[in-house]
Amino acid sequence: MTFLCATDLDRTLIYSRGALETHGDTLRSLVAVERREGKSASWMTERAAAAFAGLHEHAAVLPVTTRTPEQWHRVRLPGAPARYAVTANGGVLLVNGHVDHSWDAVVAAELAQCAPLAEIWAHMSQVCRPEWTVKLRNARGMFCYAVLHRKRVPPGFVAEASGWAAQRGWQLSLQGRKLYWVPRSLTKSVAVAEVARRLETEVVLAAGDSLLDADLLDYADRAIVARHGELFAAGWSAAHATVTAESGVRAGAEIVDWFAAQVT
Ligand SMILES: [Mg+2]
Structure with a gap:
């Protein structure tokens, strides 16, 4: 079985200072994964960082974010660079860090709706x-x-x-x-489906926390949602989806563990 691990970034996999403060998390045992204006700006737990780096051996890893490409480029996730990244909420597909303009027509059709x-x-x-x-x-x-x-x-x-x-x-x-x-027509799931098609992966696993992740989690074969954020607050659930036991940055670590357990 071949897997695609499609993960939202902010408040799912990585946590900004504001996100850490919201949940009373401290910087202890965390690894910085984003630099902004010369300072660390987002973190993962050490354990999550190590597990995430190892995920690449067993699955295709796909960062999926509402960040613009410029905001995404500030992030350095542990492990090998992902070949694909979905940015701008599905509006920009990056291949080896470069904008794939063959995706523009699909997005134009979405925006016209x-x-x-x-x-x-x-x-x-x-x-x-x-x-x-x-x-x-x-x-x-x-x-x-x-x-x-x-x-x-x-x-x-x-x-x-x-x-x-x-x-x-x-x-x-x-x-x-x-x-x-x-x-509503500009979705993460349509772009993730395109990557799954190109990579010929059989099973799509997805993680998220916000309303903008709902379509991605619905689309995935199996999903996990953080015990914080808009989806949890809205009581979102699905038969194929689980919820983390932890909230805050430790939910991020749990999500990486969940991906690892699914693919190994
Ligand atoms: Mg998020």
């Missing part, structure tokens, strides 16, 4: 008030996000904005300080 980014951007710019918004970002003309002072965001704002976006074929996902606005 929902309201244009310009309409979403205009609305986001208006409703994300400067009193509690740090900055707004356009991700390669595919989707956008707002960085927020999370504690100052008015109650009910995300639910209301989600309703507005849903009518236009978009969905919201709140991950730490970032509120993502992403077309």
Whole structure:
């Protein structure tokens, strides 16, 4: 049996300082896997890092992230570099670190199914008030996000904005300080299916934590979801999916162990 281990990054496999703080995790026994402006920015446990490096011997490993390619390139995961990476929530497929432009037409067709980014951007710019918004970002003309002072965001704002976006074929996902606005048709699973096809893998294993991972976990043959984050909070479940016992950075270690147990 050949396996594809498709894993979300942030708050699934790797944890930023903010993510660590949320769960009361300390930097002890952690390995830095991201550098930003000369400083470490994301971590895994030492055990997870060692197990993750070993995973490549038994399976194809596929990082899958909503990060843009530029944000992904700051990450150095343990072990051999992955041949493929799915970035921009499925919008950009990287092969050996380079953008695969043969994927552009698929993405253009996906984006044509929902309201244009310009309409979403205009609305986001208006409703994300400067009193509690740090900055707004356009991700390669595919989707956008707002960085927020999370504690100052008015109650009910995300639910209301989600309703507005849903009518236009978009969905919201709140991950730490970032509120993502992403077309429902731009999915991680379609890009992962493409990689599974190219690599001719038989079984797709997937891990995630946020609403943007739901389609990937649904698509996978077997899945694991972190005991924290949007999916867990929403009570997401599936017959082929399990939930970690731990939360925070130790959930990340458990997820790597789960991948290893599936493929060996
Ligand atoms: Mg995540």
